[in-house]
Amino acid sequence: MTAHDHTHLRPWRTITRRPSRKIRVGNVEVGGDAPITVQSMTNTLTADANATIGQIRQLEEAGADIVRVSCPDVESTAALSTIVKASKVPIVADIHFHYKRGIEAAQAGAACLRINPGNIGRPDRVRDVIQAARDHGCSMRIGVNAGSLEPHLLEKYGEPCPEAMVESALDHARILQDHDFHEFKISVKASDIFMTVAAYQMLADAIDCPLHVGVTEAGGLRSGTIKSAIGMGNLLWAGIGDTIRVSLAADPVEEIKVGFDMLKSLGLRHRGINIIACPSCARQGFNVIKTVEALEARLAHIATPMSLSIIGCVVNGPGEALMTDVGFTGGGKGAGMVYLAGKPDHKMDNDRMVDHIVELVEAKAAELDAKRLEAAE
Template identity: 95%
Template structure:
């Protein structure tokens, strides 16, 4: 919540992030004291540059810090330079086995290669990819998935497990370190949340590079959001994670929204309106659920961090309004009370309430943005 979240006064709110070194993904910093970044991935055909750029635009508007595109073939890397030029955010090229795709992506301007160096064959090929990344200022992500572990590790451990994932990650990291390449981050994802959390906890103690956190193949919008929130929430709360991706079988824009909501709920990142709303009951003075749904849609364009409470009656309304920038509490006779900066300010008819709140929030957002610009100028 803006303006009210005094962590030093409330130590139970404090999250101490795991110390890690900082790397760059294009112009975005990842790790160290940099804000936790939110990523998603396009699902258009990368070879169709226009469709891919269109989806990147939507992700940028939703607040994405970094976007990944899959580069499975030469047509994809051929389209990459057009995509990179059109994108406002850094582009990560997803490379799996073919070392040439990695070299092409680095030349095309990818900010980062998602690659497992141990998968791309002979040492000279690995050396070529690392050299291309170095020459073009490209960082790398080692991406370990429980579903695609190396055969020798499966044989050693008998099945995918946290120890096998961490060993795989450190084996790949060692190849980069042996080539004096340190601009990398690591992910160790599984679709099983227990395995995911255990793997990241183990890994976090064994290496100081930034960690890209996610639960892979989490599922559809609702079940995937829940699984991701439990797994990633545990890790983020423990201070583990420098960049995140919520993997949903849904519109990629939803991944960005869920990612930011997750960070917002833990006070790790603030973007847009945080609506505190009651679930509503027979005491409600207006239709809370419909109002919140409308306000979420009407205020989705605002990136300024702000809090808004929409509470159906006076039981919890005044208390919640006390802690938010703007509040509305249901009352009787078709009207409710508008709170500004925690204090009751004026009454408002339910009929006009949505329009009125949208105007108040937009005005407050403009005021906060102007104050921030002034502060930056000084």
């Protein structure tokens, strides 16, 4: 057990996930007892297979479990088979307006087809997409957006609202169920976090399929991260959500990082180093901010779940180190204390601490990986 793994002793940290059916997106399980998956979407031209594969590779390295690509035209679905073959993670084809693109994407090897009820067209067209998904082993996502609801629902409700979004989702779920197709998940996203949260809460009570959670068009890196963390964090804390996408007007890799940070902060998923650091003040024994920046960059390659505390002085340093795998607390005379597994271990000069901590963390990660491998054999 790592130093930070104490959830079972603290019931107030327990999140009970909403029970849902489990489906598969390629070789990745979504829903049920499967880990909450993190996904993003490419923003290259899908028709440019090389550029799209390059971006997928970056997302894979950042930890993406699933990647979505937009398929707006025949050139995109034509490139999809090359993209799917090169990808290590399942590919979701994003389909809007043209139902035939969905059929072509299924034939090209997409693991999942995303359709938007507000613009995919008549039920008979949806039926053809369902048949293609069934024939090619695809799952589907019903992706409802507040900004593209069906005209009859806007007329009925007067404006986009949670009730309209949920009605749209359930109407389309019924079409899939009527065709005996159950490998689907649903999303009900809005850019308004109040609407998003209310819609997901209603949907969670109305159906047992997995839910893809996100706040759509959340904004730039900082503002979008904050909006997403408030809306999605609220839902995840309540146990709602089986796969997530953070929608940022930023490099898609940032979406993956924010998604994992969100799940890490709630103890729902662990990947990489969780750095606990003080904001720094006049008591700091070293430059905390610059040290944390350096460590984040130097430890970004480690996927092993671990915790590291970097605290400027002895007010909170020893207490935080008690709960982490590796810790460093600032002291006097240009040196601080290194903690291992919660206990003070040895002193280290500030000017050598970054290199030293990187070595300690890499060694601890290798040790944890070896133990995990041994346990799996």
